[in-house]
Amino acid sequence: MNASLSPVRPLAALRGARKRYGALTALDGIDLAVLPGEVLAVLGANGAGKTTALGLLTGRLSPDEGEVELFGSDPRDPAVRRGIGVMLQDGGLADTVRVAEHVRLFSSYYADPRPLAETLALAGLEDLARRPYAELSGGQQRRVQFALAICGRPPLLFVDEPTVGLDVESRRNFWSVLRRLRHEGTAIVLTTHYLEEADALADRVVLLGRGRVLAQDTPAGLKARAAGKRVRARSALSAAEIARWPGVSRVQSDDGRLDVTAADVEGLLRRWLAADAGLAELEVRPLNLEEAFLSLTAASTDEVTA
């Protein structure tokens, strides 16, 4: 989607944004728009450019080329940034200060903060309010960083890999809090490696790879756009033979059966049945989000190396 053609004015946008670190191009001219009320997941492998994209949108970094817009203005203006909440990967908070004091101090920067007790409850910190920050576990420190990001009731919240290092229950709790904030009307930009997380939370996904946008879609749309379906069957043909057929992107031998990923599944099945009348135990299923992600990422790698 081209951000400038969007009928709804975005809360934040990158247009042709390019960012280099020395010789390395971290973002290679990307377009991205955050629409009111949506949860946008920025998904990608390590080094794809997710944190850099967030750094531009939140005014922490400046682009080398292109435009960055936040609430129609420049995010490098501190007055504009006051309208956002940001949870970074590393908060850098004072160790000796107690949790409630951190939250109270941050809340004082905002005109209409949440009551302290509500912020602590949303972040799951009620029982830790009197603890010094340094005496918290890594996961508990993440919750404090989250509390600071939401205490000012920002209409737009940025969270960078928020559930890294959280156990399964904490991750689920965190998801339900994000859903509640979205329900209150907060737009959320979330970076993640976890496809499951994007699938569970996001209205839209921007898939980044090597500093480029590989796809922007709903989680379901992303799955549909990815290269086809998986077909499993017991066959007399070899994996190498099927791998040469057009439209076949991957073949694996698994427990005496072949597992084939193909864009045109009907074409594959016609050819396979014609070549092997003994084809048995046939199963066809759509790719899950993880497989869709891998096939899109692999397609970009092919493009780069071609």
Ligand SMILES: Nc1ncnc2c1ncn2[C@@H]1O[C@H](COP(=O)(O)OP(=O)(O)OP(=O)(O)O)[C@@H](O)[C@H]1O
């Ligand atoms: N300050 C920096 N100086 C030099 N290179 C950097 C800097 N920050 C990021 N990079 C490089 O830019 C690229 C994009 O990094 P970025 O942190 O945006 O990726 P990411 O998608 O957030 O990765 P991860 O999932 O590992 O956090 C990487 O190759 C990274 O090594």
